[in-house]
Amino acid sequence: MLLFEMKRHFFYAALLWCIGWLAIPLTAEPLPVKQHLPNILLIIADDLGLGDVRSFNATTMQQTPNIDALAARGMRFSRFYTDSTCSASRASLLTGQHPARLGFHPVARGVDPAITTMPEWFRSQGYSTHHIGKWHIGELNAEAKPAAQGFDTSFGFLNQWFLQGPDAHGEPVLRQPVYQDPWLENEHREARQYNGYLPDILTLHTAEKIASLATTQQPWFLWYATPLPHAPLHTPPDANNAKTDTDDEKYAAMVAHLDRNVGELMGALENSGQRENTIIVFLSDNGAPEKRSGGNAGFSGGKAHYSEGAVRTPMVWVDPGFTMPGSLDERAVTIADVFPTLAARVGASLSFSVDGIDWDDLDNVKIISDRPLYWMSRGSSSVLSADKLWRSIEEWVFREKKSFQFLRIDTSTVDDNSRWRFWYFRLVSSMQEGFLLWLEDVSRTVVKQDSPNRVSGNDFLRTPLREWDFYLAVSPDPSAHAVQVLAEQAGIWSMRYHADKKMLSVDMHGHQWEVPYSLPSGCTLIGLNADIYDRYTNLANTVNPTELLLSVNGKEVARTGWQIDSLANVKISEPTWIGISASGSDAWQGKLSGPVFYHRANIVGEWPYLVNELAIQQELCRQL
Secondary structure (H helix, E strand, C coil): CHHHHHHHHHHHHHHHHHHHHHCCCCCCCCCCHHHHCCEEEEEEECCCCHHHCCCCCCCCCCCCHHHHHHHHHCEEEEEEECCCCHHHHHHHHHHCCCCCCCCCCCCCCCCCCCCCCHHHHHHHCCCEEEEEEECCCCCCCHHHCHHHHCCCEEEEECCHHHCCCCCCCCCCCCCCCCCECCEEEECCCCEEECCCEHHHHHHHHHHHHHHHHCCCCCCEEEEEECCCCCCCCCCCCCCCCCCCCCHHHHHHHHHHHHHHHHHHHHHHHHHCCCHHHEEEEEEECCCCCCCCCCCCCCCCCCCCCCCHHHHEEEEEEECCCCCCCCEEEEEEEEHHHHHHHHHHHCCCCCCCCCCCCCCCCHHHHHHHHHCCEEEEECCEEEEECCCCCEEEEEEEECCEEEEEEEEEECCCCEEECHHHHHHHHHHHHHHHHHHHHHHHHHHEECCEEEECCEEECCHHHHCCCCEEEEEEEEEECCCCCCEEEEEEECCCEEEEEECCCCEEEEEECCEEEEEECCCCCCCEEEEEEEECCCCCCCCCCCCCCEEEEEEECCEEEEEEEECCCCCCCCCCCCCEEECCCCCCCCCCCEEECCCEEECCCCCCCCCCCCCCHHHHHHHHHCCC
8 A cells, every 4th residue: 555655646746747847848938936946834733643633533523624625635644753842843843853963852952053954955945934933942042043043034932931921121031821912023033912812813924924925036935833732721712612611622622723724824825826836744743742632543642752642743745746635655754854855845955964864765765664763852762663563662760760661553553562572572672772873873962173172063062051961081291280171161161170289170150169089190081961950941930950960981970069040141152172271271281082072861870871981981092
């Protein structure tokens, strides 16, 4: 069935492509850019489960006629995989990278400015680029916001916790999300309160944007991210006649309203004459919460867990003339694949490396079929086997394995085979070994060594802002007695060795820490492992403590904890200096290796995300 559907899809696309070429006169003038490059409308639903859409779940009582009409016009993907939370999935969609490679497990400060994002790439191809709705891919640093990530215009909210507006001093403050009369901002960071129901405000703005773009001669890329049906469960204004006594009924009303908004956008395309020249991609960023009955089509679990129900979501792809109406693709594809597939569709493959692949390329058919899939966040991980029949889920707390599940995945159900996992020990071992190799690849922060003493690049991960690990091999000069810099990022953090006092000192975001330690002769590996929190990285009323651990040759020497108010204005572009201060003073009087950075989702010192410090020591000591 799968092979037949794929052949039918490619044959149909090739046939229409050939007919299109035969219809073009040989003497025709070059077509205007607007005519031969399709527009792209990306519709991102928020926490919509696979079972919430009738065209994906025929047994549901939920009515979604507009989304179903989209599916009838294009291709449904029955095994479309995302991450289990909003922020991580959106970062992957934006970049084509795995969220763990970006440090989103599940959230981070932003996507590094050096990474080419989807809107940046489409802009380079002549597109205008527009963001409307929810962002949630970094909201504190200017470098993380939509305007800095490739969007010409932006209208919406950076994070649902900011929807109630700023405090009396104009500073962002975390408050419970609201749907009525929200505060929204544009690409110039101009914010004000709007009257009405949040999804309708955003949909109206999108419909008006689509109409205005029809008057231009430039193709457009529009990222529309509705907040529906994400909590809070706020009954839509058009649900007066619907029963909304229970949470499930309120949720169903929000799904119905989402469907209505999708219909309004389709009407805007139709009325502006752009329907046949617009690729429409409809998807959800993760599954529905587990407590929403039926939301995940019978698959176990829900949002924020690495269960099948959390990461298997609806996706529809409508590309007039290229996708067969009413078709189905049953391959396991991921949210990271969307970017390279769209890029190839408009005729220009990406010139840089991404984790996703173009699923329309026949050369990638075997790769998609044979690749295992991996997930990782704080304290949990998951592997989908290469044959796509088995899922392992592990959870850890303070080096203790909390749980291990081994699940058999059927077409519509998941069976717990955890008690039989020892019968499949070869498969389980192979999945775990593959995961550890993948984890090493995605969690090592790639930086640029500008000179022997200067390191830059990957600013959000190189700067200690969330989970952060730093390693450096040193060999001291026994005759030195001065204070010497091991590493420094001006205004953010530094580490020094006081040879006369036999002491290591660390300044981390203004927190001063001194640890008595005498560096021995020969090569020594020094590590700093940090878990950084401020008042914007928790949703409770308390401030989570920041933890910092100092290790030598892989063994913990000391740790400290304190509280940080705000890291909203940290200058992440500052380079990291090795063996010298930013001002050129206090040079190291001995030998130093190059630095190694990691961004694993570890609580300080916690397995299984502990870095292999012995291997790092061997690697860096060879440099001395």
